[in-house]
Amino acid sequence: MAQKKLLLIDGNSVAFRAFYALYRQLDRFTSPDGLHTNAIFTFKNMLDAIMKQTNPTNVLVAFDAGKVTFRTEMYQDYKGGRQKTPSELSEQLPVIREMLKDLGIKSYELKNYEADDIIGTLSKMGEDAGYTVDIVTGDRDLTQLASDKTTVLITKNGVGDTEAYTPAHMKEVNGVTPTEFIDMKALMGDSSDNYPGVTKVGPKTASRLIQKYGSIEELYEHVDEMKKSKLKENLINDKDKAFLAKKLATIDRDSPVEVTLADTKLQEPNIEDLRNLYERLGFKKFLAELDVNGTTSNTPETEKYEYLELTKENIIELDKISEKEVTFYLAMLGDNYHLAPIEGFSLKVGNKIYVSKDPVLLQENSLRQMLEDKTIKKNVFDIKRTYVGLHRLDIKAEGLDYDMLLASYLVNNENNSNDLGEVAHLYDDYSVKTDLEVYGKGKKQAVPDDNDFFEHLAAKVAVIEKLKTPLLEKLKDHEQDDLYETIEIPVSFVLAKMEITGIKVEASVLNQLGNDFAVKLQELEHKIYQQAGEEFNLNSPKQLGHILFEKLGLPPIKKTKTGYSTSVEVLEQLKMKSPIVSEILDYRQIAKIQNTYVKGLLDCIQPDGRIHTRYLQTLTTTGRLSSVDPNLQNIPTKTEEGKQIRKAFVPSTKDGYIFSCDYSQVELRVLAHVSGDEHMQEAFKSGYDIHAHTAMKIFHLDSPDEVTPLMRRHAKAVNFGIVYGISDYGLSKNLGISRKQAKTFIENYFEQYPQIKNYMDEAIKKARENGYAETIMHRRRYLPDIHSKNFNVRSFAERTAINSPIQGSAADIIKIAMINMQKKLDELHLKTKMVLQVHDELIFDVPKDELDTIKKIVPEVMQSAVKLDVPLIADSNWGHNWYDAK
Incomplete structure (x- = not known):
């Protein structure tokens, strides 16, 4: 039984x-x-x-x-x-x-x-x-x-x-048995259920006491025998609370x-009632699970596909294929496709699906020729991932034509999953499971048995092909087919090549910086301990709070559940009160650079001496690219220690150069273009310093000579703040001025640039009417909260309606520049490689004899990427490492 x-x-x-x-x-x-x-x-x-x-x-x-x-x-x-x-x-x-x-x-x-x-x-x-x-x-x-x-x-x-x-896991996690856990809770209390325990008794202390005494009854039998301490005093004072807590916790x-x-007892489901319920709720996935025999399953049944396992023996079948369009999926276990194990592949040719767990088969002539044939179009889920994965197998993929992930991202970039199953589910297709359902997660992640794995691979190529037409039709309806075909698809190839090339990083430079930072950290520690009058754990917020707010008597700005807040925001406000605070901030900054960038980057250098970052093309709602594994876009530039990290990034040839070219104030130029504001456009056309020009306007000055550095800084904050829909409150906080003064700045700004105010009002109006904001290239950002009754939620959506077209258009411009730049490098047969993109900046690895050519063509290509009503300006620098190129 x-x-x-x-x-x-x-x-x-x-x-x-x-x-x-x-x-x-x-x-x-x-x-x-x-x-x-x-x-x-x-x-x-x-x-x-x-x-x-x-x-x-x-x-x-x-x-x-x-x-x-x-x-x-x-x-x-x-x-x-x-x-x-x-x-x-x-x-x-x-x-x-x-x-x-x-x-x-x-x-x-x-x-x-x-x-x-x-x-x-x-x-x-x-x-x-x-x-x-x-x-x-x-x-x-x-x-x-x-x-x-x-x-x-x-x-x-x-x-x-x-x-x-x-019980064994309980002992391992909490140090107590399941029944003893009740006594542990009695001592700790429970903030979630809102009942108190014994004052200042947390999980560790509670576990230790119950491990020793077995229960709170036994503990209180022996409490008088305990040495005098604050814990003993709290236990005695809070005895009633502990026994009440035990009753509540039991x-x-x-x-x-x-x-x-x-x-x-589990009963048979009522199929008709379920069908009615799912129809009422609009659950197409669950309706699909109700089969024609009137039964249902508690696990979604993947649609069955006829597939053939590909082996060396039957691969000859592919020699006879004459189709000019196929669908291909390369399976890798993990997100970082530069390193993730390649577990297999599936290929749909006509009505046949071939699957294999042996990626080496892709190097066989029939498959290699198909994958490298420009005339055979390939539908894939993610062009960049596929291109890089095949490159690892020494296959130069050609004819990669359709990208399901990019198409879906453009249709609605709020849904930015890179799991094929999840993307398919967005379009009510549940014929393919998610990778989480099939492989598991984290350390548990593993390739399933052959049948499940092959069925999963077969379902993936089938759904890529099935959703191609509806997704491309949606792009056409949204007027985004041009954005997809001329920007996103081409830039995915550019990024793939950049990632494969990588950038050379000198481990010796990072190690030397690490040694220098270690010395600085020791010096700062010594200074901090001297001013504190004792040594303590600098990384402990509790101990640091005690030193600053109890021993040194600094005014506490903010409290948390665990004590005083020692966040950067709090310490910045206390900087002028005591020199120890500035030194603590310096210590934290250098420690972060040491751990995140020195040690972090050393771990990412591959055997070829390079770092191969990944660019996420479908993550942000604005279209901006993000860098991961590691993130090379976030290397600090505001401190000298942060800038020093860039010294480790060097050209691949001994006498070569790192060349950097950066758009100047591209978002403000886009704002001038989309708003049509004559005053701002005139400033850019005349080559004025836009922040000094704005300072003249908001401070009512007659000459740029009257603009002080402080005035320019304030004007810069207003210029960029306006792009992000800043309020007078936000501006006053950023600049440390009164709210009234900030309000005056904003009013003066709109008085001098009236069409920018019109643009902002019109952007919000359009978003309310359409439900989305749009860039000049028709990239959409959906804004479901634009009609929210909650003021804060609605206000955020309104600010997004204003800044998304600006940020998104700037992202489109740099992508166009990258595409045109790669074309130019190929056209001139140059050895120079584009190696990094950092928001509005492109970085190149340039051989010495090509520097003069690169100096000329890179700014030209970037400045001519799109035609705006104001000129695009790109500033360039170069040096023998990335630090010198800035």
Whole structure:
């Protein structure tokens, strides 16, 4: 007879996690009649994963009946600090219960008791009846129920991602048994449930005491024997709180439930009711799971594809293929495709899908020729990833023609997942699972068995091809086909080549800098300790807070739950009060550079002596590129120590140069263009210093000679602040001036540049009408919050409507420049390589004999990238390393 297994689910906890998993997409998940559905949708996905993981015979989902329970009678403020359940979640809870009923799963709530008590009681009943029990929750309080027969699965990040708590795991994590955990909670209290424990007793102290005494009863039997200490004093003073906390923390395993184990038996689902419910909610994925025989599964069935496993023996089949369009997917385990293991591939040719776990087969003549043939168009998920992956196999891919990821990103760049399954789900196609569902996550990530892996690969190429036409049609409807074809696709090839080339980095320079920084840190430590009058842990906010605010008596600016805040923002405000603060800030800055850039970059140098960063082309909503593994766009430039890092970035030839060319004030030039403001356009056309020009306007000066450095700094802040929709409050804070003065600056600015104010008003109006903002190249940024009733949320959307066209257009301009620049380098057969892009700056590795040519052509190409109503200016510098090129 099969083992009986009881699954108990904490309904409120799982629903809460489900709601916030797709909280950012709240507006996208609504039913045809306007009901929010994000929690219902994710709850069902989580339920599917849980059912597959546990395979139960009996299931019950427990819900809280309300806020008033026997615990609130004991302690009125129990759970009193919790925020009210969002109305968008509350409206979904009854539908989740309805869905459970239709799925044949029992749900239950009990007046005056919590879901925890129902679960505690049913788990005891199950254990006594010989069941094995699994409990699923996000609340670690339920780990007290773990036993030899009961496992508590704590939900984590992804769907189906849980941590299993057994008595052994409890001992490992908390140092105590499950029942001792109740006593631990009694000493600690619980800020989430809003009940106190013993003053200043945290997890470590509580665990140590319970490990020693076994329970709070035994602890208090021996408390008088303890040495005199603040802990002893707190234990004695808070004895009543500790015993109350134990009562509140203890789950009632004998609550008067009116449900039996027989009631929890998993029933057959009601297919018709489920179909009606899914249609009402607009759940196409779950409708697709209801098969024609009237059955449903708790795990989505991937559409079955006929595929053939490719081997050396049957690869000859591909020699006979005459198609001029194929679909290809290269599978890699991990995000960093420069290093991730290549696990296999799939290829769709006509109606046949070929799959393989052997990437070396791609080097066989028939496959290599196909992949390197320009005349055969290839549909792929991600051109850049595919190009780099094939390059690692010594294959120069040609004919990569369609990129599903880029097409989807342009259609709606709010959804920037790079998982093929997740992207397909955005377009209501659930024929392919996500990589998380197939491979797992983090250390658990692994390639599944052949059948599952091959089916996953087959589904991927099928969906790439299937969604091609609808996605390209959406781009055409949005007038984005030109943006896709002439900017995003070409720049993906440019980026792929840049990434493959990489940039040479001298480890010896970084090591020397590391030694220099270590000496500086020691010197600063010594100075700080001298001024503090003692040594302490500089990296401990608690110890630093004690020194600054208690010992030295500096005024505390902000407090956190754990004590005084010692954030950079706080320390900046205290800088003038004591020299120790400036030294602490310097210490932190140098320590960050040491850890993040010296040590971090050393770890990223590959055997070829280069760093090969990855550019994320589909991450930002503005179209700007982001650099990761490592991030080379964020190397600090405001401090000398930060700038020194760039000395390690050198040309590939001994006497070569690093050449840098940077757009000058490109966002303000775009603003002048899109606003049509005559005064600002005239300033740029005449070659004026735009910040000095603005200073003259806002301070009512007659000559640029009257502009002081401070006035120019203030004007610069206004210029860039306006682009980002800054308020008088924000400007006053940035400049350290009164709000009234900041307001005057902004009023004077708009008086002198009236068409910029018109542009801003018009940008907000258009966004309200269209639901999105748009760049000059038709890149869209959707703004669902533009109609929000919440002032702060709506204001942010309005500011975004103003600055997205500016930032996005600047991003488009540098991409066009990169495409044109690569064409020019190829056309002239130069050995110079474009190696980095840092926002508005391009960096090149230049042989000595090509420097004069590069000096001429790079600014020319960048300045002619697009035609604006004002000139584009690009400033260049060069040197024997990146530091000297600035």
